[in-house]
């Protein structure tokens with residue numbers, strides 16, 4: 185597809201990455217500051233030029249401020265998505281959004297019970313209280329920990345947060361406080377700054393993102409194992425192809441429904457197409473593949489290539505991880521890029537604003553726009569690659585417990601017996617700094633070969649699926665112990681747990697395992713990795729995992745190397761307080777080795793293995 189792009193005269197992310205070389209060394213090290221107009225300032229990493237900004241800020245201050253601003257943006261993105269989900273949920277209760285409903289009452293009741301809401305009532309009453317508590321977590325003004333974190337996080341973790349004074353008080357407030365503290369002349373202490381970064385990240389993982397996951401499950405159903413397929417080959421030449429790209433299932437769910445509407449299918453046929461294909465991309469793709477088995481066209485680095493097939497009639501986007509280049513690429517073909525959120529418009533795109541109150545009508549309008557664009561295809565430019573891969577997805581915590589026969593015990597037993605040595609979470613993006621998907625796939629393969637059960641989310645899961653790792657037969661690539669477990673339970677060795685907000689499913693799973701064993705999450709043979717991360721959301725995710733006791737390996741270097749103090753804080757000191765820490769390794773082999781070493785040492789401590 186890269187070659188097709190070249191011959192069609194399309195510039196891609198890889199071309200622009202080349203053009204950016206060499207990338208700015210100050211930026212890579214995190215040593216430039218533009219937080220006020222006495223600057224911009226930069227610190228000389230070699231100690232020959234300035235060691236302080238105009239205001240006197242040191243490398244440690246500047247690196248920390250920059251890093252936690254990344255966390256703030258990431259937490260804001262996830263949590264704004266979470267808020268939108270909670271608001272639609274509230275509107276269901278108020279009867280304002282006829283297109284949505286409470287689909288999974290059992291899930292709602294389980295959330296309510298965790299939150300201490302009386303479930304012995306009409307479901308609407310329960311829903312009303314749960315929605316209220318969630319929305320309060322975004323705006324309450326006391327200093328108590330947010331209700332969702334309090335309800336979901338293990339006691340032991342919450343104690344650590346209290347001692348460190350990083351328990352999130354309000355999802356929005358922690359983000360705002362980062363912006364305040366990093367304003368010129370406020371917080372200059374690297375440790376203090378990073379603690380606030382942790383607090384905002386915890387507000388994301390145990391707050392905003394968690395609310396996103398839980399309410400999506402209630403409204404659209406908790407995922408259960410379902411077969412589907414992934415890669416550009418899911419597009420079909422003789423059908424209207426609609427790609428739904430972005431993050432929030434509130435829109436993509438409706439697109440899926442509208443495309444199944446008889447009237448729409450008839451309209452497509454009247455334009456000469458055989459039908460309509462909806463395919464996902466990035467995390468909104470993960471949402472609909474998890475719940476409905478809707479195929480996924482690809483992950484982050486495939487968004488331009490999808491349009492390059494010449495067969496995408498509309499690419500419908502909501503927000504996050506949407507390259508502004510899409511409209512340029514679309515110019516070379518007939519594709520309509522349709523933006524739908526007032527928060528995310530692209531110059532050159534068609535804007536059809538989504539409104540949950542008129543969801544069905546607008547979704548149909550979008551599908552209709554795609555259908556009407558079908559005859560505009562440029563035949564000579566169509567080239568859909570054949571590649572696609574099948575697999576099983578849909579592993580929510582609930583469905584994993586079901587697959588285990590109703591309790592976690594068989595998994596705990598397999599871990600104790602050593603059939604499964606540990607659990608690894610692999611998550612995060614693609615990044616042109618890494619060969620596309622190689623980090624994701626190779627780390628996963630090495631881990632399963634060593635009897636580590638792999639779970640994951642986001643663009644990792646799409647990479648894993650394309651490589652066949654979600655096929656039950658992939659168990660053949662696993663070590664003998666893991667293979668036997670997979671065969672017995674009829675599950676693949678790598679489990680798709682959802683979108684990036686669904687990393688909260690991993691938090692919940694790890695918490696449940698720790699509680700069942702009566703230990704802290706940091707004592708478990710568990711490790712995480714983000715081999716190809718690029719987004720600020722990934723910074724927040726990594727931080728909340730580390731602050732929840734999980735050893736986390738990054739495959740691309742975050743912009744912190746300009747301060748030894750900050751590096752030491754994140755890769756050493758933090759372990760003494762939260763039990764988790766960061767590491768950075770560039771090759772998949774080394775990433776996996778670090779995780780395997782960590783898991784082995786935790787087994788030794790926990791189970792007395794030599």
Ligand code: NFS
Nearest residue numbers: 467505612613642643684
């Ligand atoms: Ni996650 Fe999902 Fe992909 Fe990275 Fe972007 S789609 S929210 S941020 S690029 S994994």
Ligand code: SF4
Nearest residue numbers: 217220223225237239
């Ligand atoms: Fe320079 Fe300080 Fe202003 Fe940053 S805040 S730009 S270091 S003067």
